[in-house]
Amino acid sequence: MGKPEVLPDPQFQVDRHELVRRLAAVLPATSLLYSTEDTKPYECDGLSAFRKVPLAVVLPENEAQVQAVMRVCHELKVPVVARGAGTGLSGGALPHEQGVTLGLSKMKSILDIDPVARTAKVQPGVRNLAISEATAPHGLYYAPDPSSQIACSIGGNIAENSGGVHCLKYGLTVHNVLKVRFVTIEGEVMELGSEGLDSAGLDLLALVIGSEGLLGVVTEVTVKLLPKPQLARVVLAAFDSLEKAGQAVANIIGAGIIPAGLEMMDKLATQAVEQFVHAGYPLDAEAILLCESDGTPEEVAAEIERMEAVMRASGATQIRLSKDEAERLRFWSGRKAAFPAVGRIMPDYYCMDGTIPKRKLAEVLEGIDRLSKEFGLRCPNVFHAGDGNLHPLIMFDANVPGQSDLAAKFGSRILTLCIEAGGTITGEHGVGVEKINEMCVQFRPDELETFRAVKTAFDAHGLLNPGKAVPTLNRCAEFGMMHVHRGEERFPDLPRF
Amino acid sequence: MGKPEVLPDPQFQVDRHELVRRLAAVLPATSLLYSTEDTKPYECDGLSAFRKVPLAVVLPENEAQVQAVMRVCHELKVPVVARGAGTGLSGGALPHEQGVTLGLSKMKSILDIDPVARTAKVQPGVRNLAISEATAPHGLYYAPDPSSQIACSIGGNIAENSGGVHCLKYGLTVHNVLKVRFVTIEGEVMELGSEGLDSAGLDLLALVIGSEGLLGVVTEVTVKLLPKPQLARVVLAAFDSLEKAGQAVANIIGAGIIPAGLEMMDKLATQAVEQFVHAGYPLDAEAILLCESDGTPEEVAAEIERMEAVMRASGATQIRLSKDEAERLRFWSGRKAAFPAVGRIMPDYYCMDGTIPKRKLAEVLEGIDRLSKEFGLRCPNVFHAGDGNLHPLIMFDANVPGQSDLAAKFGSRILTLCIEAGGTITGEHGVGVEKINEMCVQFRPDELETFRAVKTAFDAHGLLNPGKAVPTLNRCAEFGMMHVHRGEERFPDLPRF
Numbered sequence: 006m007g008k009p010e011v012l013p014d015p016q017f018q019v020d021r022h023e024l025v026r027r028l029a030a031v032l033p034a035t036s037l038l039y040s041t042e043d044t045k046p047y048e049c050d051g052l053s054a055f056r057k058v059p060l061a062v063v064l065p066e067n068e069a070q071v072q073a074v075m076r077v078c079h080e081l082k083v084p085v086v087a088r089g090a091g092t093g094l095s096g097g098a099l100p101h102e103q104g105v106t107l108g109l110s111k112m113k114s115i116l117d118i119d120p121v122a123r124t125a126k127v128q129p130g131v132r133n134l135a136i137s138e139a140t141a142p143h144g145l146y147y148a149p150d151p152s153s154q155i156a157c158s159i160g161g162n163i164a165e166n167s168g169g170v171h172c173l174k175y176g177l178t179v180h181n182v183l184k185v186r187f188v189t190i191e192g193e194v195m196e197l198g199s200e201g202l203d204s205a206g207l208d209l210l211a212l213v214i215g216s217e218g219l220l221g222v223v224t225e226v227t228v229k230l231l232p233k234p235q236l237a238r239v240v241l242a243a244f245d246s247l248e249k250a251g252q253a254v255a256n257i258i259g260a261g262i263i264p265a266g267l268e269m270m271d272k273l274a275t276q277a278v279e280q281f282v283h284a285g286y287p288l289d290a291e292a293i294l295l296c297e298s299d300g301t302p303e304e305v306a307a308e309i310e311r312m313e314a315v316m317r318a319s320g321a322t323q324i325r326l327s328k329d330e331a332e333r334l335r336f337w338s339g340r341k342a343a344f345p346a347v348g349r350i351m352p353d354y355y356c357m358d359g360t361i362p363k364r365k366l367a368e369v370l371e372g373i374d375r376l377s378k379e380f381g382l383r384c385p386n387v388f389h390a391g392d393g394n395l396h397p398l399i400m401f402d403a404n405v406p407g408q409s410d411l412a413a414k415f416g417s418r419i420l421t422l423c424i425e426a427g428g429t430i431t432g433e434h435g436v437g438v439e440k441i442n443e444m445c446v447q448f449r450p451d452e453l454e455t456f457r458a459v460k461t462a463f464d465a466h467g468l469l470n471p472g473k474a475v476p477t478l479n480r481c482a483e484f485g486m487m488h489v490h491r492g493e494e495r496f497p498d499l500p501r502f
Numbered sequence: 503m504g505k506p507e508v509l510p511d512p513q514f515q516v517d518r519h520e521l522v523r524r525l526a527a528v529l530p531a532t533s534l535l536y537s538t539e540d541t542k543p544y545e546c547d548g549l550s551a552f553r554k555v556p557l558a559v560v561l562p563e564n565e566a567q568v569q570a571v572m573r574v575c576h577e578l579k580v581p582v583v584a585r586g587a588g589t590g591l592s593g594g595a596l597p598h599e600q601g602v603t604l605g606l607s608k609m610k611s612i613l614d615i616d617p618v619a620r621t622a623k624v625q626p627g628v629r630n631l632a633i634s635e636a637t638a639p640h641g642l643y644y645a646p647d648p649s650s651q652i653a654c655s656i657g658g659n660i661a662e663n664s665g666g667v668h669c670l671k672y673g674l675t676v677h678n679v680l681k682v683r684f685v686t687i688e689g690e691v692m693e694l695g696s697e698g699l700d701s702a703g704l705d706l707l708a709l710v711i712g713s714e715g716l717l718g719v720v721t722e723v724t725v726k727l728l729p730k731p732q733l734a735r736v737v738l739a740a741f742d743s744l745e746k747a748g749q750a751v752a753n754i755i756g757a758g759i760i761p762a763g764l765e766m767m768d769k770l771a772t773q774a775v776e777q778f779v780h781a782g783y784p785l786d787a788e789a790i791l792l793c794e795s796d797g798t799p800e801e802v803a804a805e806i807e808r809m810e811a812v813m814r815a816s817g818a819t820q821i822r823l824s825k826d827e828a829e830r831l832r833f834w835s836g837r838k839a840a841f842p843a844v845g846r847i848m849p850d851y852y853c854m855d856g857t858i859p860k861r862k863l864a865e866v867l868e869g870i871d872r873l874s875k876e877f878g879l880r881c882p883n884v885f886h887a888g889d890g891n892l893h894p895l896i897m898f899d900a901n902v903p904g905q906s907d908l909a910a911k912f913g914s915r916i917l918t919l920c921i922e923a924g925g926t927i928t929g930e931h932g933v934g935v936e937k938i939n940e941m942c943v944q945f946r947p948d949e950l951e952t953f954r955a956v957k958t959a960f961d962a963h964g965l966l967n968p969g970k971a972v973p974t975l976n977r978c979a980e981f982g983m984m985h986v987h988r989g990e991e992r993f994p995d996l997p998r999f
Contacts, residue, residue, distance in 0.1 A: 200925070207953050215704070364616075456704050
């Protein structure tokens, strides 16, 4: 399979001069960039292997300007690619060479905090962490915490349905957003969701969350806030095999415990991290688990006791408990810094994101290990063990001829492995351009057609983020992909794992 | 507004003889009912004010038979109305006079329980409570608990996105279902969702949950199970005014407590209930609150202490704590029996379902009280106070000429009140036929058109549950309805509240 090619799109033939003239009529000068010098910084997001320069970048200051841009693009039939903070890892904000990149970075006000309703109303460009910082004086916080939370925006979180290390207990973005204002490609504003738990009509809010910019642009977000737990502590447990660590995860869940976070790292990952942040991880362990409990001091004490007992019974070779908040943060710092830590010891890495049923953990890890040897590329693993979301980090050097492509092939094989185990090709990073070919493997043609039909209901001309997230059947045929559906069918030419 | 008229549908002209012949060819004889004697028991669901006899009732035994029925109806262009246990309160399963009612009652097997993944895979006809009963030996249960949980089916819960008294802490159906198998009107099977937290592509699972049979028929459901809390206790607090009780709700939430349940009943409701089930409610209180804590004994003890302190500070005139499981169940029995209790003292009642922002509680209750006097109909109130979901019960006697219509008008005015307060016309019962006119009030024409476009993506010929949930613009115009959107616009002829 290899790295998906991003083909030029003959469908769109845009008169750049006319486009800029029309955009200039509806935007302040500081909100419109069109010289290559100005637009080049927007050529990629966190998936830097893909780069394209858009015709123009617009940075609207308010909803009315977003509407105006959408109306211009709709009329001129120009692709629109929305962009939050550009930290996405699947290329969802990769520009379209015949399109406009619509950046939400200027819309970053926190509009309202209601401590009784426990909600905050914010603009899409507000940073994830800024919400928790602003609501901390009320003892509240916003739960989903992707590793990029210092930088990533809530609008981008909605596009990708982001998670984080605490989503096992507190859910993904879709579980923590109550309402959005949303601008359609025609420039109409819709309100989706409500301050209540349910809404009348079809659940378009849930449909929009995770839709990767395919349906419209979110201009205002009402999030659910949670009371900040009085205390949180982390158990760090070491194991002498990945299998035992995997079994410990199953045992924790099986014992009826719902940890606030349950993360696993293998030896390659802990070693990379220790050199970088000195989180205090044992270097001889084949795998470590980080297992957090939060709540009142009584709750935490009782739960930690049960967690430690399960870890011991599962064969942990070492168990440590964070003794204070500083140590708790230090334990997490290693996990949160795993990606840059790997980036530090190898010029390039490719962060994968797949989800598998928890019972298949050992089997899939073994498969990845086999592939690692086959491709001759190291692949440390960090993952949200509690919910089966893997992040293998394929290490390579793009300056060595052929390694980029090898890494992409390796990644594609890992995703196929996830599908065959009954899992899915995305945990929380989205499909974007990165995994668009694997969509052909995971879904049947009629399933892909349903996705496209739903998209068409919002965007009849296919102007919103074309070429991302949902492949055309044409593309699937072109790339020789075929559906491998939960092991029921398989492409005869695909190697068996 | 009054009771929505259900007009005959000239769009469908079905040859009944041909239909029955074709269905008989794909179903066992015991799965096809077509004599009026046999089909009449299916003429209504829990909203018995509306009745229609379908052309045929099919009761498939497996997914292949569901597919076969869908193919026949798709080919002959016959409406299909799916039906679970028939306990729905908004007429979602009201038959179509030119259609087939597809009952899922024979598909009631529990297919798999996985205690480590904490999931159960069941057929759609399985009763809500049966899931918790079957998983109890593993210490697990299925959290959403609508009052009808003894009878209602998981398939129906999905159609309506049902909640229950514990949904404040544990969420609605959409938060507790991981995956479904789903048959389209063309008879194709799709798998939506995954065993992981997120799935690739658009979130069609969330779209299908709460879609009231408009998109397809669910044939298999994988639900999330939760560990059964070791202990649960309920605080019963009495107040001498609705306002104080409402303020106590805000204070509980404001104190950072997330109760397992937080329910409010007014004096009319408690009095009706006490005569019926003797739940032990104080009869002199203007309002009572039921506030549950669950968890380990230590957690519950600590949380109950905080709940009681807030109740006292909020002016509770009496506070009682369930002393054992029997008393806890007795406290809840009154709340869960509120509907039949009211039914016992008045020939008819109309159970409303709307959601409002919690801060508007006192204002909306006052409005309902004023309407109650205006219409001369009593209206006890029970509601999920923690999430702002109201269930006013309009009492009337259908044998008194004009009272049915008066009750429907009263109900419609309550729903408009909810919309004007920034709320929504459904909390957990769905729209069905009951609230289809109010959809015209809550949503703008372009919003309704988006709902219809999404439906059309699944059902191009409009065969699935026609006339329910999403009105045509035609219908809105016919009934003289107009959009009242969160107080921004209003229909000039509507009386002000």
